[in-house]
Amino acid sequence: MTLVPSYIKNLKNYVPGKSIDSVKNELGLKKIYKLASNENPNGPSKKALNAIKNSLDSIHRYPDPSGLELRNKLAQKFDLKIDNIVLGSGSEGIMSTIMRTFLNKGDEIITAKNSFIGFKVLANASGKKIHWVPMKNHKYDLKHMLKFVNKNTKIIYIANPDNPMGTFVKQLEFEKFYSKIPKRVLIIFDEAYFEYSKDLKNYPDSMNYRYDNIITLRTFSKIYGLAGLRVGYGFAHSDLIGNIMKVKEPFTPSLLGINAAIAALDDDAFLKESVNKNKIELKTLKNELDKMGIKNIPSSTNFITSMWPSTKAAKRINDLLLKKGVIVRHLAPFGWPKYVRFSIGNKDENKALISNLENVIKEV
Ligand SMILES: Cc1ncc(COP(=O)(O)O)c(C=O)c1O
Incomplete structure (x- = not known):
């Protein structure tokens, strides 16, 4: 179509992470853990x-x-x-x-x-x-x-x-x-x-x-x-x-x-608590990833990125977790096909991620 400049026409569509509802519907699961978009798991203040x-x-x-x-x-x-x-x-x-x-x-x-x-x-x-x-x-x-x-x-x-x-x-x-x-x-x-x-x-x-x-x-x-x-x-x-x-x-x-x-902006206590909880859960997740032998990049944020031996392995871990109701982010659309990003959840979400990882890692 000539109406569209070539630099727009040649763009690829942005591939967003999966939503909670779409995973619920697709897999018929009741409980979903969304750890894919680096949101605050404690909700708003x-x-x-x-x-x-x-x-x-x-x-x-x-x-x-x-x-x-x-x-x-x-x-x-x-x-x-x-x-x-x-x-x-x-x-x-x-x-x-x-x-x-x-x-x-x-x-x-x-x-x-x-x-x-x-x-x-x-x-x-x-x-x-x-x-x-x-x-x-x-x-x-x-x-x-x-x-x-x-x-x-x-x-x-x-x-x-x-x-x-x-x-x-x-x-x-x-x-x-x-x-x-x-x-x-x-x-x-x-x-x-x-x-x-x-x-x-x-x-x-x-x-x-x-x-x-x-x-x-x-x-x-x-x-x-x-x-x-x-x-x-x-x-x-x-x-x-x-x-x-x-x-x-x-x-x-x-x-x-x-x-x-x-x-x-008036709720400093909420901010502090969110930072502290994130620090604790990030440390827990990093320790567990290290224990499982999953390579990861030390993080200064509310997510941690893991590295896998191949694109196939990264995609597989993403898909296996998804089947268990844990949505994480395979980083292929970002240009890192061997990497999977985990957002830091609350205590329960983090536990769910860790135990599901322990279960599925044998299948990768
Ligand atoms: C580095 C970076 N900048 C900006 C944003 C988006 O922020 P906003 O929701 O304010 O547009 C994100 C969200 O993931 C991000 O990771």
Whole structure:
């Protein structure tokens, strides 16, 4: 069809993880454990739930188009001005707006190969030249990425920590890299898992880099447990934010999303508890994987990626777990066909994953 540009026509459809309902229906199972999308297994905070309930009577109204109240709350929490903050339909919504705001004809993008699939989808749809630079030891190879910077470079994307590897770029590594990047290049720091990693040694909180060409993206989808409501936020220089605001869809995020996020920001106890529970379950799962001899990549997030001897073995472990009602993520669509990612569940979910793994591993 000539209506569609070739760079869109040639795109592959995004293959999402299986939903709980589809697995229930397909396999006729009652109990399903969904450990495939790195969500918070504890659900959202009660405060967020109450805010949603209290907002239901208002959903015939549009939300405030610039999300002033939530931006104000974020400004207070992170000691910023409101002009430094943008909201979107998840951090992916903001990524999409960034592409439309900054990319011009001939501009190029640099990022790691087989990093976050959401960015890959958006970057490919931009029709721009993209340098997918292979990772080294399952980490962004910043030194190698530098070699692709040229006069056309416009955007560099770094997921920190990365999904699906769970690794992060260290502070000094980034600072060295940044010192060599021209100021006309926009660096997107995607910190979707920030709250899980922020206290790790050498983890660079990009809020310490308030330079004119860095944008930090964070989300209410992970630790805050609000993935279904699609609320993300970005911090940057007011000039960048001002231009992004001109391009952004006016009434995003939704009213329920905004009100839930405002309330969620008031529940530090929930956040702390979620981080602590994740730490415990991650450690348990890692120990058990090690005991079973399943190779894995040490993780700084709420998931852990396992490595299998072949694509066949990775697919088989995914499928065998699925048959038991445990949904995990075979990483073939991400470009890692021998890898399977396990999101960290609550205690029961983690137990179910471990015991089912013990059962099916003999069959791989
Ligand atoms: C690295 C990374 N960035 C962004 C997102 C998406 O976040 P959101 O739900 O805010 O669009 C994810 C979700 O899996 C992610 O892993």
